[in-house]
Amino acid sequence: MSSVWGKNIKLSIFGESHGRAIGVNIDGLPPGVELDFSFIKREMKRRSPGRNSINTKRQEVDQVEILSGYFNNKTTGTPLCAIIWNTDKKSKDYDLIKDIMRPSHGDYTGNIRYKGYNDYRGGGHFSGRITAPLVFAGSIAKQILAKDKIIIGSHIYSIGEMKDKGFDYIDIEKEKLVSLQESDFPVLDNDIGQRMKELILSVKKDGDSVGGVVETVILNSPSGIGSPFFDSIESTIASLLFSVPGVKGVEFGKGFQISKMKGSQGNDQMYFLGEKIQSYTNNNGGILGGISSGMPIIFRTAFKPTPSIGKEQRTINISKRKNTSLKIEGRHDPCIVPRAVPVVESVAALALLDLMMDVKKYD
Amino acid sequence: MSSVWGKNIKLSIFGESHGRAIGVNIDGLPPGVELDFSFIKREMKRRSPGRNSINTKRQEVDQVEILSGYFNNKTTGTPLCAIIWNTDKKSKDYDLIKDIMRPSHGDYTGNIRYKGYNDYRGGGHFSGRITAPLVFAGSIAKQILAKDKIIIGSHIYSIGEMKDKGFDYIDIEKEKLVSLQESDFPVLDNDIGQRMKELILSVKKDGDSVGGVVETVILNSPSGIGSPFFDSIESTIASLLFSVPGVKGVEFGKGFQISKMKGSQGNDQMYFLGEKIQSYTNNNGGILGGISSGMPIIFRTAFKPTPSIGKEQRTINISKRKNTSLKIEGRHDPCIVPRAVPVVESVAALALLDLMMDVKKYD
Amino acid sequence: MSSVWGKNIKLSIFGESHGRAIGVNIDGLPPGVELDFSFIKREMKRRSPGRNSINTKRQEVDQVEILSGYFNNKTTGTPLCAIIWNTDKKSKDYDLIKDIMRPSHGDYTGNIRYKGYNDYRGGGHFSGRITAPLVFAGSIAKQILAKDKIIIGSHIYSIGEMKDKGFDYIDIEKEKLVSLQESDFPVLDNDIGQRMKELILSVKKDGDSVGGVVETVILNSPSGIGSPFFDSIESTIASLLFSVPGVKGVEFGKGFQISKMKGSQGNDQMYFLGEKIQSYTNNNGGILGGISSGMPIIFRTAFKPTPSIGKEQRTINISKRKNTSLKIEGRHDPCIVPRAVPVVESVAALALLDLMMDVKKYD
Amino acid sequence: MSSVWGKNIKLSIFGESHGRAIGVNIDGLPPGVELDFSFIKREMKRRSPGRNSINTKRQEVDQVEILSGYFNNKTTGTPLCAIIWNTDKKSKDYDLIKDIMRPSHGDYTGNIRYKGYNDYRGGGHFSGRITAPLVFAGSIAKQILAKDKIIIGSHIYSIGEMKDKGFDYIDIEKEKLVSLQESDFPVLDNDIGQRMKELILSVKKDGDSVGGVVETVILNSPSGIGSPFFDSIESTIASLLFSVPGVKGVEFGKGFQISKMKGSQGNDQMYFLGEKIQSYTNNNGGILGGISSGMPIIFRTAFKPTPSIGKEQRTINISKRKNTSLKIEGRHDPCIVPRAVPVVESVAALALLDLMMDVKKYD
Secondary structure, eight states, X not given: OOSEEOSSSEEEEEXXXXXXXXXXXXXXXXXXOOOOHHHHHHHHXXXXXXXXXXXXXXOOOOOEEEOXXXXXXXXXXXXXXXXXXXXXXXXXXXXXXXXXXXXXXXXXXXXXXXXXXXXXXXXXXXXXXXXXXXXXXHHHHHHHHHTTTOEEEXXXXXXXXXXXXXXXXXXXXXXXXXXXXXXXXXXXSHHHHHHHHHHHHHHHHTTOOBOEEEEEEEESOOTTOBOSGGGOHHHHHHHHHTTSTTEEEEEETTGGGGXXXXXXXXXXXXXXXXTEEEESOOTTTTEETTEEOSSOEEEEEXXXXXXXXXXXXXXXXXXXXXXXXXXXXXXXXXXXXXHHHHHHHHHHHHHHHHHHHHHOOOO | OOSEEOSSSEEEEEOOTTSSEEEEEEEOOOTTOOOOHHXXXXXXXXXXXXXXXXXXXXXXXXXXXXXXXXXXXXXXXXOEEEEEEOOXXXXXXXXXXXXXXXXXXXXXXXXXXXXXXXOOGGGGGGSGGGHHHHHHHHXXXXXXXXXXXXXXXXXXXXXXXXXXOOOOSSOOOHHHHHHHHTOSSOOSSHHHHHHHHHHHHHHHHTTOOBOEEXXXXXXXXXXXXXXXXXXXXXHHHHHHHTTSTTEEEEEETTGGGGGGSBHHHHXXXXXXXXXXXXXXXXXXXXXXXXXXXXXXXXXXXXXXXOSOOSSEEEEEETTTTEEEEEEOXXXXXXXXXXXXXXXXXXXXXHHHHHHHHHHOOOO | OOSEEOSSSXXXXXXXXXXXXXXXXXXXXXXXXXXXXHHHHHHHHHHSSOSSTTSOOOOOOOOEEEOSSEETTEEOXXXXXXXXXXXXXXXXXXXXXXXXXXXXXXXXXXXXXXTTOSOOGGGGGGSGGGHHHHHHHHHHHHHHHHTTTOEEEEEEEEETTEEOOOOOSSOOOHHHHHHHHTOSSOOSXXXXXXXXXXXXXXXXXXXOOBOEEEEEEEESOOTTOBOSGGGOHHHHHHHHHTTSTTEEEEEETTGGGGGGSBHHHHSXXXXXXXXXXXXXXXXTTTEETTEEOSSOEEEEXXXXXXXXXXXXXXXXXXXXXXXXXXXXOSOOOSOOHHHHHHHHHHHHHHHHHHHHHHHOOOO | OOSEEOSSSEEEEXXXXXXXXXXXXXXXXXXXXXXXXXXXXXXXXXXSSOSSTTSOOOOOOOOEEEOSSEETTEEOSSOEEEEEEOOSOOXXXXXXXXXXXXXXXXXXXXXXXXXXXXXXXXXGGGSGGGHHXXXXXXXXXXXXXXXXXXXXXXXXXXXXXXXXXXXXXXXXXXXXXXXXXXXXXXXXXXXXXXXHHHHHHHHHHTTOOBOEEEEEEEESOOTTOBOSGGGOHHHHHHHHHTTSTTEEEEEETTGGGGGGSBHHHHSOOEEEETTEEEESOOTTTTEETTEEOSSOEEEEEEEOOOSOOSSEEEEEETTTTEEEEEEOOSOOOSOOHHHHHHHHHHHHHHHHHHHHHHHOOOO
């Protein structure tokens, strides 16, 4: 079981990297929503490979075809299924690695889980490519949230050891988030961004890869969204973030840093600003008791380095039951982080929308 | 919605800190399991307050009463409901804070979410006390997993800035984990443990609190457990961990640290050790593509400092709609981390058991 | 898995007939609902045994104890758990039948399903007694629906071959439904009701039992509740009705009768009555395409005769692996139908409320 | 919410009658299952229109295209998505009825539920056409069940007032079920079958339609499948049957008839036949306490007459807010029952497989 998520919004994803098509069925969307396809296209493009010198040269178009649930330029309220055809497939590339398990990929565990029947080509259903339908779904969620002025933005918080400035936890401009969304390589400090790019190109030249962290903010979320325990905002967002290939850590607010603090430092003291309830700090990242406080919701997502590297690695041949080594040829992202940004934002949008629907009706 | 979790094992929790009783209904347990109540008692005791000078002096007994699903000293396979009566209630303590929102607690967000009807006494349903039924459920899951030699152990990885040694990611002795389970204050380095305790006592004396991190290992998990995407091991464990009050970060394997690595450093290269498949490193923490590899499953959970502190804090009176300040009197843990250890292990046991049941039938 | 139901309202039931207690955890109730306990008591009493000469003489009190989720005389919005202690237990009665499977009970199938570990006393978790918590939950749902003037009423449509008049499908008076709710033995034609009672007493004298049908109407449901396919009103109500022990058939509107009609007879033609949309007939029982039309929702539920009878029956001894025979002594309802009426209404109320919450927010 | 069903097998359906495509995403299938596409094709053909003079002349090909989850002629174990393109669309036919609500269709309730944004062409998502993906999914479930010799067969139990013989409840030949599966118009008594066809043709000539009942048997189900209460076999099968457009009644075993019996007549007395446990009768239709007894599982499903008829009907124009009348032209089944047979079998297969997976692992 792997492909169905959500309570009010139900996502059901499918597909393999080199199969016929990938896609998502989305149930529970409000009816009557007119979609902005140029926005969707931009979001899809942010995730797509081949945009610049940093990323893989695979030129997939990622053209979304809507099969259902959209009629007369509006959502119908019934399931919206959308697919993306796989066009740029070179399956022969993968014949060699049918039996040779790529280290730190899902090749080996997928082989065990599915008893050798999984589609191994390009990682099959384990491929990061399956996040494209999530970005499509997220781009719809973002549009629905935007009607309530809720906006989600991210920047590349770090690449390897190189760190961007962090978001201000209290005072975040909506315009800044919009401009980050429009950037190929969103950072708060452009000089650092430049050096991050150079770092990525340098590991690429070495046939190596590098990881990084994405920092995300959800602005203007109303207070009172989420629930204690199993449907906390943290649980809901994290369960989706950890669904994204390559994610190994998630923290909210000050996260691991708050664990080092004293209560007198970490606690977010509160006050009335006119009628509005604010906190002086936002170390809890806009979430208390699993529920939104109205302060910006802030979290960071850690991505491991792309497992596909050109350097020789020791591994196993699973059918011959023997040790071997492997150099992964071909086109691979030296760093997945820039393309992961819209994926992170998308699942956050979906998580928040799902929880919003517990307390708000969309008409 | 907040209280139901799981697919094969369904947990349904209930209760408030100062209500009549708290408890859990567990559905989907295999029939015919004889429970070791001394083990359950030990686990409950690990979580219970008042054990030593470090913790709160509330002397709750946390006696579990099983209402159903257990017959002739065996689980029946039908729902097992267990409750814990609330005995040591001093609700008058909380009358003052009915309207005064304690900073960094769920008081304010709960008030908004439940329109002021939530039970505010002692945090009500938001209380860490509701984790007691989770420990009960987890202590059953642990017993079932133990039949397959799966064992879960943890140590206090850090308190404030003070760090214990970390687990070896490859070579972990079962006996070590057992002895950690039996400790009040489980650490790998006892000297550091001593200093951690001193730190806690010192913040306590200040009327302050401190956070920390728990590191957990699941040993002997078979390979092939979990699924890609929404039912990945990471998603499933994290969704439960982020349900636990006070958790602000979760990372698997090297977590945020792996994001700083290059692929050539971070990738877990593999080899056959006889018939067994191993990896030289275990930076992915025993999980690849969301599925267990057979290596130890490792994760860390970051807890914020206990929000209840004796120092004066600025906050709001929500009915009078004005600013005020608050000094929280009474008995409160200066550090929640030692008592959180069995909670973390419990939810990990429940998450793993739920995923195990996708691929294994218990007879 | 057996005990968790619902999407917006989550029910989690537990207990065995002769165990410690039975109960239900209800999550997702709106906060701030003041419960009318005299109404709840009346509903519980309608289901309870021992009310009159017709039913079993077991004098269970069915006193509900609320453990959580209710504070200051209002629902909190967090899980409301309620239990009923089992007091009038005579477990020795059942020692004989530990191995002797009562025909048409769940004894045999429960034994197989739970590998002999199920609590066999009084049917254990299979007992009709477990419907008491459903009536409690339903009595809350009814109160919430009543605020929108939605009312649910039933009558005993038939006992054995003896049939009451049917409901008018178009024109049903709210007052009539209220008076049916207040009756021990609700029928539309009191003369027939009298003869039904005589029939029940006569089969009782014979040591036999008899089945029957309950007809139920939901009045004033707004149009637009429910969904096509898996969450149709019919699917949702039927999935709960078929959870009730003894139910073997469910039909909506004209049900099996409509299958004999021509389209020109069965179709519900429509018209505007002022601003209101009506249909001339209501053969579809207020549901089209799985969604409410605003006409009365009507369905019938068929109950088999109580399996416990005093006559000798052939059956098996499952441990001795041999044939035997059995006469079931003791107190048993000769007809379950009168006590089933509030159960049917309760699950209908819960089903409708759960679907309502897809389109309406309760504040 | 309407489109996601199941626990171990997750079905997610989508599509509209005249949209781009309809389909289903199936998650949780065991890996390594080789599909028999000629069997699937036969099943799809059984449901497809235009096979004979009785049915509509729409010549849809219903060619299934698998997009994912099938690799090297085996299921992968990851989500299997399959779509059917809509080719024979004449949307102009439906422009007239955009505002004129067809009686007894979902037009009106869908309009309310989805605020007028639903795709009205050919019933949109409410169309019986959406059952085609269910038949595809069911044809896979049937193949998996067949490995355990479980076979599902049905006959047309009645058309209008005309009744076929019923199944023997004890002694059913597998071969008979196979031959029923292969028939266009499965009946037990061919003479009656001939007269049923004549009846259908006669109502067709009148521009009218007629309903009917399907009787289904599941042979060789092992005992111990299903659970008490919410996951009873009855609840699970019924929740899917009532998802099928046109179904208004479902009964198991003797169903409504058993409600007329005395316990001494209705009870299924039991005996050992060698090592095998049997019952003398099977009035409970192979299900006791919600769980299979090993006897044949038997149920009947009542379908209403096709709502689309050529006769003039009174109805409303929903935009003009006034009364009007309607004659539905074009090609419509005078009786949906023959084509519904494989749909009923398919959802029964899916329900049983889902419940089987609670107690059996498929390798």
